[in-house]
Amino acid sequence: MEALFAAALGLLVAAGVYLTLRPRLFSVLLGLTLLSYAVNLFLLASGGLLAGRLPLTDQPPPWPDPLPQALILTAIVISFGMTAFLIVLSLRAVAETGHDHVEGREEEGGR
């Protein structure tokens, strides 16, 4: 289980990093989204992976670690805010320049 989880996380990070290095805002956005999935899962793992329980103290223990969960919950919502902002950034870039290249100008040899 541990190895599988780690491998999936590694793949998410590798894919996220690769996409953030692409020259289009849209790809960067996809990459950042994958990275935030990876980070959230990593945070969850930091409290130990406990399957099939509930973080409610009126339930019988063991309880999962609630602190990473609280951190992740806000992280999810914040990354929604970031995604929205980046999408609109690319919209504005398209409105101003006709494309969404990250440098604000098309590279030579592009298209």
Add this chain to the structure above:
Amino acid sequence: MLLATIVLLPFLLTLLPAAFERLRLSPALAAGLVALAAAAPLAVLGPMVVAGETARVAVPWVPALGLELAFRLDGLSLLFVGLILGIGLLVILYAHYYLSDEDRNGRFFAYLLAFMGAMLGVVTADNLLLLVVFWELTSLTSFLLIGFWRGAAEARQGARLALLITGAGGLALLAGVLVIGDIVGSYSLGDVLAAGDLIRADPRYPLALALVLAGAFTKSAQFPFHFWLPHAMAAPTPVSAYLHSATMVKAGIFLLMRLWPALGGTEAWFWSLTVTGLATMLFAAYVALFKHDLKGLLAYSTVSQLGLIMLLLGLGTPYAELAAVFHLMNHAVFKASLFMAAGIIDHETGTRDMRRLSGLSRAMPVTATLATVAAGAMAGVPLLNGFLSKEMFFAETFAVGGAHWGWLLPVAATLGGLFSVAYSARFVHDVFFGGPAADLPRKPHEPPRFMRVPVEILVVICLLVGLAPALTIEPTLRLATGALLQGPLPEFTLHIWHGFNLPLAMSVLALVGGIALYLVRRYLWSLHDEIAPRFSGKRLTEAAVDGLRAACEVLAGALERGGLRLSIVALLLASIAVGYAGFAGTWPEATVTPAGVPVMTWVAAPILMVATLATVGFHRERMTAVIAIGVVGLVVSVAFVKFSAPDLALTQLLVEIITVLLFLLAMYFLPARSPREVGGTRRGVDALLSLAAGGGVAALTYAMLRSPPDTISQFYNAAAKPEGGGYNVVNVILVDFRALDTLGEITVLGIAALGVVAMLDGAKLDGPLTDSEGRPWTTQRQSLFLQVLSRPLLPMALLVSFYLLLRGHNLPGGGFIGGLVTGTAIVVQYLAWGTAWVDQRLPLRYLAVAASGIAIAAVTGLAAIGFGAPFLTSTFGYFTGPVVGKFELASAMVFDLGVYVAVVGVVLAVLATIGRQHVVVEKS
């Protein structure tokens, strides 16, 4: 509490002048009323202080830092409060006539009140940290006042210069205060003043003194930091009259007077203050002689007089301190009246240039008389207040200065007096006497009656104090100096006539010499014009600032040359290096037995991996990539379900839905494909980097999962119910234990939404007329199926979302999740019925909704303060209702309601704003 209102009232009612302006009432009236109201508590407190008591009030603010909202009113504070409020009132009356109606007077008086409050705070603070806070507030508010005519480049530069110099001094003061606090172990003024011997004996004393002096010298415009003050003359004249007579520049003097019992009386104190004060006094008096601008002359004369007071403080004997207090009061009175007179001249003639002004005593005889008397006080002419304090100054340079400086100090003092006579003579003679002026922009006449009243009052004070000092000023002087010294007063008598003695000879010498100097001024001017332009503090500072900016640009240019990619690569390489370095030589011992992999995980994990690879593989086919990444998000939600995180699963699922909607709305305007535009080598390098990063994270995750988790969560699990009143520990952490984080979080969300709205404001987006296959878009506006379904869905969805919100404290749910459900439900209405249809039925400004959510959360936190608990403390209790039985109410639920409202507002602001772009495109 009465004491605190003196300081807090001007802050609380800062906006009153602006409100009066809206109501077409005079904003000056509002400001005057506030100043009077702030003065009212003195009617009670004043007699107490006169009787020898020190009024005090203290409320803890940040007890962990030793910061208290503590105020004190003793003789010294009372004197300054009187000056600030008294001259403040006169300035307000004067400004009412001075400012034209085109100026935004409401704004002006609002700034003035804020500045007044800050000054009152400085002089009444009973805690050194609090004093620094107000000190910096005076820098900020004076920036606004000096730059009030923001259309003028001169005003902006002057304001910036003042902020830079006095703000930097404020930072030094903060450092000095921290050192003092460290020595004494308390920031309370009473403790610090009582610990003078301890401070002076400490090895850090020179450091503390140097830092405090840096603050005081910059604020009180001492050489070589004096140059901000003349440039601050770009301010409206009432501001100059206020800031540069009684308030801003006296703050530095006040600080040193206040701290005299703690820091004063050492060799270091003596030398640094006397040398600085002397240099400032002579240099500025000399420069003042060559200023052709009335306000420029007054500015440098102010600097010079501040130097004189500084010198007196430096001499350090009780008698010198007494003379310093006396001269400070006299200077405040005559300088305020002189600035006002200069403003009247400017106002009525249109110029302040003394080379153009002449013979005004014919057109404005009353103003001429008033200005002449005030200038006489500045020059130290007998029978006026300035004469008395100057005599004391002369006497003290002999008595004390002689021991260290020999004859040098009395000679320098006389020279300073001589210069001040010369520039005072120039102020009066050039402007009011001589032949009639030839080319004035306006025909001069007397100002409106009440514009002159403040000047008249001040000049009468000059006369009364000068003629009958023992009857008028002596009690105040005793009171203030007693509080300054924190000890017995020296023997002194205030008389107009002390007999033929050395100080009198010095006065006479200064008067005669000064007039002689004035007579030969033309020769001196030509000499000065050759030397002066080479030395300008303003130019040096601006060169330094420009140099700093140029250096930053070079640095930024060097770092940003490669664009975004290079920055990301640099960041990646650094994190990969640091990450792998952590593994070097150590591999944590695997103590946790690996768990088996259930069947469902064998299904889910490959789906996640394939979808991730598909996202990368199809990233240039944007629609396909969005679908693939949606699958990744869903599997992540499932993972949250499996690993005991129901709240996370709900949140992730909802965010996933909203994000996909967001993508779909935006895709319409974006190119459908990303072009392939980088070569194989670069892709190879990027792939290597990615694999290095991914491999590192995988290794780290594996190592972490095989070591036993060592967490602090036992605390949260144990405390959630007894302290937070909820079983859902995740929610209790969000709205109670870490509520401050959550408040920050929803604020960031609000800012993101604000950014979205701002960035789409005025954007010109063109939607394509056909899809990527060349087919025209359908003309069918909405789906009937969706419309029919969406109607009953809304109330049910809202019900569910409220239920999720309310149960959040004990079961999965809460503000974030409830807010997302509500947001989604309303977005579905937009999809089904169109933007116009929903906007018409739900006329809400979503940004305002988001803001009110943040406000609800913040106010809930503030309410705790009202009950005497720290910010964001929560409480809960159990109640019994008629139908529902026993139920629980927690203040954290109100906080969660704020989160809910904020999330709804943000989701809708973002989606509806992008959605409206479609309407714009369709219309065009």
